[in-house]
Amino acid sequence: xxxxxxxxxxxxxxxxxxxxxxxxxxxxxxxxxxxxxxxxxxxxxxxxxxxxxxxxxxxxxxxxxxxxxxxxxxxxxxxxxxxxxxxxxxxxxxxxxxxxxxxxxxxxxxxxxxxxxxxxxxxxxxxxxxxxxxxxxxxxxxxxxxxxxxxxxxxxxxxxxxxxxxxxxxxxxxxxxxxxxxxxxxxxxxxxxxxxxxxxxxxxxxxxxxxxxxxxxxxxxxxxxxxxxxxxxxxxxxxxxxxxxxxxxxxxxxxxxxxxxxxxxxxxxxxxxxxxxxxxx
Ligand code: KIV
Numbered sequence: 057x058x059x060x061x062x063x064x065x066x067x068x069x070x071x072x073x074x075x076x077x078x079x080x081x082x083x084x085x086x087x088x089x090x091x092x093x094x095x096x097x098x099x100x101x102x103x104x105x106x107x108x109x110x111x112x113x114x115x116x117x118x119x120x121x122x123x124x125x126x127x128x129x130x131x132x133x134x135x136x137x138x139x140x141x142x143x144x145x146x147x148x149x150x151x152x153x154x155x156x157x158x159x160x161x162x163x164x165x166x167x168x169x170x171x172x173x174x175x176x177x178x179x180x181x182x183x184x185x186x187x188x189x190x191x192x193x194x195x196x197x198x199x200x201x202x203x204x205x206x207x208x209x210x211x212x213x214x215x216x217x218x219x220x221x222x223x224x225x226x227x228x229x230x231x232x233x234x235x236x237x238x239x240x241x242x243x244x245x246x247x248x249x250x251x252x253x254x255x256x257x258x259x260x261x262x263x264x265x266x267x268x269x270x271x272x273x274x275x276x277x278x279x280x281x282x283x284x285x286x287x288x289x290x291x292x293x294x295x296x297x298x299x300x301x302x303x304x305x306x307x308x309x310x311x312x313x314x315x316x317x318x319x320x321x322x323x324x325x326x327x328x329x330x331x332x333x334x335x336x337x
Pocket of ligand 1: 081100101102103104105142239241262272273274
C-alpha cells in the first residue's frame with residue numbers, strides 16, 4: 057500500500073518565513089481536482105459554502121451534515137493538498153466536548169486532515185480540547201463571519217489601538233492553545249504584519265495585505281463565479297460567470313434551431329438493422 061503524499065501539518069508550518077502558503081476554498085470534487093493539480097498547499101472547505109453553494113445570505117444556517125458532504129467531496133478530489141473542514145456555527149461554541157466530537161467527525165467521516173475554528177481568546181479552551189484529541193486546528197480571527205451580528209456587520213477589525221491589541225492577544229492565546237496556523241480576515245495590513253512577526257505559526261491572510269505568511273480567497277470570488285457581492289480584498293482572475301452564460305445561451309439557441317445534437321453526437325443503427333426496421337409493417 058502506498059501512503060498518501062499529502063502535505064503534512066509540520067511541512068506547512070515549516071513554510072513560515074521561507075515560502076508563501078497558497079490556499080483557496082473548494083466545496084466539490086471537480087474544483088478540488090483542479091486545485092490539487094496546481095500544487096496548492098491548503099484547501100479549506102469553508103462554511104462560505106452556505107452562501108456559495110446553498111444560496112443563504114450568511115454562513116450561519118449551514119449544518120454539520122451539509123459541511124461533511126462538501127468535505128467528503130473535496131477529499132475525494134485531492135491527493136496532495138491539506139484539506140481543512142470549517143466547523144459550522146454551533147458545532148463548537150456550546151462546549152469543549154461538543155467541539156471535539158464535531159471536529160472528529162471531519163476527520164473520521166469526511167477524511168479531512170484538520171478543522172478551522174473561528175474566534176480568539178474565548179475559543180482557546182475549545183482549540184486546546186480539539187488539539188488534545190489529536191485534531192489539528194486552523195485558527196481564524198479578525199472578521200469572523202459567524203459573529204457578524206456581534207461585530208455589527210462585515211467590517212475591517214482591529215482599526216483602533218484597543219481592538220488591535222485584542223487581536224494580538226487573541227493570536228497569542230490561540231498559538232498557546234495549539235493552532236498550527238491562523239487565518240487573519242479583514243485586518244489592516246500593518247497589524248497583520250505585526251501579528252505575523254509575533255507568532256510562531258504561519259498567518260494566512262484574506263483582506264490582510266501581503267505581509268503575512270500566505271493568502272486564501274474564496275474560489276468562486278477568484279473565478280468570477282459568485283456575483284452576490286465583491287469585497288475590496290477580492291481579485292477576480294477570471295469572469296467564469298460570463299463564460300458560463302455564453303455557453304448556456306449557445307446551447308439553448310442550438311437546441312431550438314436543431315444545430316445540436318450533430319451527427320458526431322448521435323448513435324447509428326447498422327444498415328442491416330435499419331433496412332429490416334424500415335420495411336413496411
Ligand atoms: O468560510 C470561508 O470560506 C472562510 C474563508 C474566507 C477564510 O472562512
